[in-house]
Amino acid sequence: MEKRLFIFFAMALIFSGCRQKKIDLGNNIFRAEQNISYGKDNAQKMDLYIPDKNADLRDVFIIIHGGGWRGGRKSELTSFTFDLMKKFPHAIFVNLEYRLASTTRFALPDQTDDIKVAMNFVEKKLNIKPKYILLGNSAGGYLSMFYAYHYDHEKKVKAVVNIVGPADLNDPGFKNYDDYSFVEKHLIDPKLIDGKLSLMDFGSPVHWITPVSAPTLSYYGTADHVVPISQKKILDSVLTRNKVYHESYEFNGDHVGWERPPHASFLVKKIEDFLKTVDKK
Numbered sequence: 001m002e003k004r005l006f007i008f009f010a011m012a013l014i015f016s017g018c019r020q021k022k023i024d025l026g027n028n029i030f031r032a033e034q035n036i037s038y039g040k041d042n043a044q045k046m047d048l049y050i051p052d053k054n055a056d057l058r059d060v061f062i063i064i065h066g067g068g069w070r071g072g073r074k075s076e077l078t079s080f081t082f083d084l085m086k087k088f089p090h091a092i093f094v095n096l097e098y099r100l101a102s103t104t105r106f107a108l109p110d111q112t113d114d115i116k117v118a119m120n121f122v123e124k125k126l127n128i129k130p131k132y133i134l135l136g137n138s139a140g141g142y143l144s145m146f147y148a149y150h151y152d153h154e155k156k157v158k159a160v161v162n163i164v165g166p167a168d169l170n171d172p173g174f175k176n177y178d179d180y181s182f183v184e185k186h187l188i189d190p191k192l193i194d195g196k197l198s199l200m201d202f203g204s205p206v207h208w209i210t211p212v213s214a215p216t217l218s219y220y221g222t223a224d225h226v227v228p229i230s231q232k233k234i235l236d237s238v239l240t241r242n243k244v245y246h247e248s249y250e251f252n253g254d255h256v257g258w259e260r261p262p263h264a265s266f267l268v269k270k271i272e273d274f275l276k277t278v279d280k281k
Contacts, residue, residue: 023049024080028089038121039114046154047074047095050126059091059158060122062115066138066180067162067189069107072102077137080264085137087272092130094122103182106189107139108146108203115147119156131158133275134214138227138255141165141218145205148214159278161218161271163258164227167218167235169200173228179193193217206238213239215249215281217274218248218260220266226255245281247274 023030031050035045063081064073074097081095098114101107103229115134123129134144134157139164166174169183179181188203201207216239220232232248239246249270251263258267 006042007277013155016072020050023082023085025086026090028086030085030093035230038118043097043099044114044117045074045097046121047078047081047093047120049093049095051082051090051092057092057128058130059088059133060119060128061088061091061093061094061135062118062144063095064098064115064134064136064140064143065096066136066140067196068102068122069111069139069142070102070180070182072139073097077140080259082266084271085265087268088275091133092122092126094118095191101182103186108188109192111143112147112151115143115153132156133159133161135161135163136165137163137258137270138165142205146203146208146214149205149208149210152214157214157228157270159275160214161258161274162216162218162235163267164220164224164255165205165218165231165236166227167205168219170206171228171230171234173230177226195276206235209238209244211242211243211244213242213244214276215245215278217246219270219272220248220250221253221255221257223253223257224255245278250271 021032023032030049031052035049036048038044038046065074065077074095077095081093085093087094096118099110114164134148136144144160144164145162145167148160188199193202218235219234220229222229236248251258253263257263
């Protein structure tokens, strides 16, 4: 109850018309800028949270919401972002809104381009050259993996946190997804494909894993009928084969069960431990 009241108060503070632009998380205070345009499209918005003091400005979390590539809002992950900010008081946080797909607009390359444009925007705005932790749920987890494994040519991504994201689009279990036809027809612009790769091979994050891929933490539900637990096994197998440092965990729940107690707090703790290990490598 107290946590809900705190979140309500914090959100009310953010969205009120007052000049106060600070988020007070107990001992941790962040300066907040809401709905910043990082691109020309109206959908290209971000919420930016910068530590009020003692910021080392080396790590930036980019939080990427789910919604089947054609739905969802960044506001759905605001509460979880605040939980992470309490654990990482010296990091910068970006809660990202991106261009959504439709039957007339492909998800890729728009959505991976949005990640890159957001990174460049943050670097220019703050005059920093940080490392990034890409963290997302469902489609956001997919985008985090796909960008890190395939498009991070400059190796800016320090780590990936994948929450119930599809890693292998060819997995027979994932083909039971009730919107799989959308994935087949509208996820990827065919113009991206060069050579003999199929759309689903090209679009599978596991296809692009190499020994220099970003360390990855994954979290999957045992009763998830959207992105089945088989995805965890496939992802673990490919990361292991390429000797990429990774951790993976299961929770007893469905596709959105990860955000319910006690699973969300368990995940935050595992992210904290995981990134400490990554920093030592």
